[in-house]
Amino acid sequence: MTQSSVTDATLMRHALSLAAHGPLTGGNPRVGCVLVDATGTIVAEGWHRGAGTPHAEVDALSKLDAAKIPSAAGLTAVVTLEPCNHTGRTGPCSTALIAAGVVRVVYAVSDPGANSSGGADQLRDAGVEVEGGVLATEVEAFIHPWLTAVRRGRPWVTAKWASSLDGRAAAADGSSQWITGTAARQRVHEQRADSDAIIVGTGTVLADDPSLTARGDAGELMPHQPVPVVVGIRPVPPAAKLRSHPAGLIETHSRDLEQVLAGLFGRGIRRVFVEGGPGVASAFIAGGLVDEYLVYLAPTLIGGPATAIGDIGVGSIGEQRRLAITAIERLGDDILVVARASTSSTSEGF
The missing domain is CATH 3.40.140.10 (Cytidine Deaminase, domain 2)
Structure with missing residues (x-):
């Protein structure tokens, strides 16, 4: 030697x-x-x-x-x-x-x-x-x-959402722009650029017509763009912004998330960014398919029914999905909490 x-x-x-x-x-x-x-x-x-x-x-x-x-x-x-x-x-x-x-x-x-x-x-x-x-x-x-x-044969899944301190992603009338500030929103664009694909549901596409591009401070396209992936049965409208996305578009025509992820893995995609509405995020969480969470918290209170995530299959406190916080980042007035699944899924609460 x-x-x-x-x-x-x-x-x-x-x-x-x-x-x-x-x-x-x-x-x-x-x-x-x-x-x-x-x-x-x-x-x-x-x-x-x-x-x-x-x-x-x-x-x-x-x-x-x-x-x-x-x-x-x-x-x-x-x-x-x-x-x-x-x-x-x-x-x-x-x-x-x-x-x-x-x-x-x-x-x-x-x-x-x-x-x-x-x-x-x-x-x-x-x-x-x-x-x-x-x-x-x-x-x-x-x-x-x-x-x-x-090792698993499916991409690493990161789920992201932004909410008020009381866990709301929108007001009662559905308006949601903007809960977080510019620094937090720019950080999201950087995280998009670090992903192979960005996943949303057809509901988000039909309601918001998002572009799902990764953009710099001045609005310019970043060198790497994640390919948008739309989960759901309904087709993306011909005039939707996603039709002109620089990385193309993947329509899954499926709600089977495990099948969707397996298909993406077969395309060489290893990192996906789930940025759809509460329905898609909740479905990924309920299915045990989220590896990492990016939760943006804004110092505001909204109230009402529009929670950031919905039913994830937790019926009692003993079934809670315990997470381990791996990082906390201050972005202007907002906070980004990064978490992964804890080795213990349950814990005594307060």
């Missing part, structure tokens, strides 16, 4: 910082890789820039300075995810590392893909020393949504 476990962890942490340069969207994980010589010195580094581009290992190999390092022979590759063993838009990274002469590979997390896993075994069979699990907890947390989606 040419590097100590401490050095491996340090190098892995640097590879993780490289992975953060990659995009959240596009179906592929954010992966970073460093190539080091026998002294532990980094000689090249790379990261994955999105579907169809070189994977992190190949990107790092391409960055070798031939004048200083004639080849990768004898080098160690430290990569955040197990090198893939799959030919898609690009070739398998395990094969590329073997062909380059890399003698040792250190990775953090095993590839959960049914078609892409097995790279570690391929490397070992070729005589490459392989060590997995280095800094696994940190890397697991970093790509948790992608890992969860691939």
